[in-house]
Amino acid sequence: MSVEPEVPIVQVEEVRENPVLYKIISSDNHVFTISEHAVKLSKTLWDLITNLGLTAENALDNPIPVENVNGKNMETIVQFCERHKYDEEEPEYTNYIREFVLPEWDRQLLSIDNEELFQLILATNYLDIQKLMDYCCRVIGDMAKDKTPEELRIIYGIPTDAEDDALERSASDSPGPSG
């Protein structure tokens, strides 16, 4: 008996809806395809698409170069946006401490090395994807759970007051651009 290949839900929806697709080129020349609903999660990319006047007819012929994001981060970002493209819009929140739990799928996606996470946040910030920024920050915030100040200093690479003072002194002692 032959087994039917499992088709991811995302693809089924793509075929059914016949969505508009866009091409994005990362800084290291990797090409990604992303649906219209997904790309809208990035304010930067959607503004760019709108300003360039890309349409369903010409979108795939006009790849969008993104100089500040490499292929590895773009892959994560595209996966995230496709996963969350139909999420309900989150209500506006006030300037208040926020308490929410990270969904398991996203926790898996963001289980990456700290340096990679840092680079992903820079990319997310550049592409202005609020939800991914929230989720990345949740991962960073979770690192602080049940930790003492001494442990937090190590986890977050925070210099002591004495180290900060020393850095400040050495900065003021070093000659300026004209010196």
Next chain:
Amino acid sequence: MTEFPLLRLPLVALKECLKIMNPLELLNLSMCSTKVSKLIKLGGTSSLEVSYLFLGSDTKQIEIGTSRSIYRFEFPASHTIPVFISQRTADFLVAVSQKPEKASFSWNGSSLELVDYILDTFNCPIHSISSGSIYPYSSLVELTNWVLTRQSTIGEMSVTTRNLDGEGFKEILDKLTVTEHLDVLSKLNPDFQYTFKKFPRSIYFDSPYWMNLEQLLASDCKSITLSNSFFTNSNLDAYFEKWKNGDYPNLKSLRIASDRLDDSAGIAGVAPPVRVENNPEMVIR
């Protein structure tokens, strides 16, 4: 594993990370360095509700309330302060059926020094102070003077101090405006008189012999609870008459208990006994 360079994050990301941390995590983070302690307020901490409960000379509590939880620091303790974390329920009451989680926080100073540190780090006002019945009057003065060095209004104040000095208490009420809720459970001398320039939104006074009809009629509170008062049926008639004329649009709850209420006479046209609608066994007095 490599460290995560928190302080190298773009400002918008740093703010989000701080907003996600709870008050205890933020306080522990603030202890890492002076530079970090100055950044904590970026996490929107100014809207946290900090309360100081002075329950006795050696029993004090500090509570930090978020929209969903309350973090309670319990003194006396030296160096390692136990912190109890309770979840709020949907109606903003703390769930008492669940055993609170217990964490801890290292602090070498006094409870009041910790409140100062919390308020400065979070850049928020003190929301509430509460004094226990064994709390001496002199300490209440000290506590309110400390509040006045920081702010001239406070959300909530609860006074249960015994032997409350009337003149001194008047001075406290004149200087420190209570905006949200005022509890006065202390016994005051019968000759005590005080006229509120502006009533708090909610009041709970025990034995308010000092509160006369004129004061009651002048109140514009959302909630009034007076136990052991001297009010009579005709006093309440006068109040309800004004209420029926639309004088108290904010009023949501009124509970007045008095030994001078006459069960045989009606109030506001309602024949006695007046009973609680959902509990017919209870007679309103």
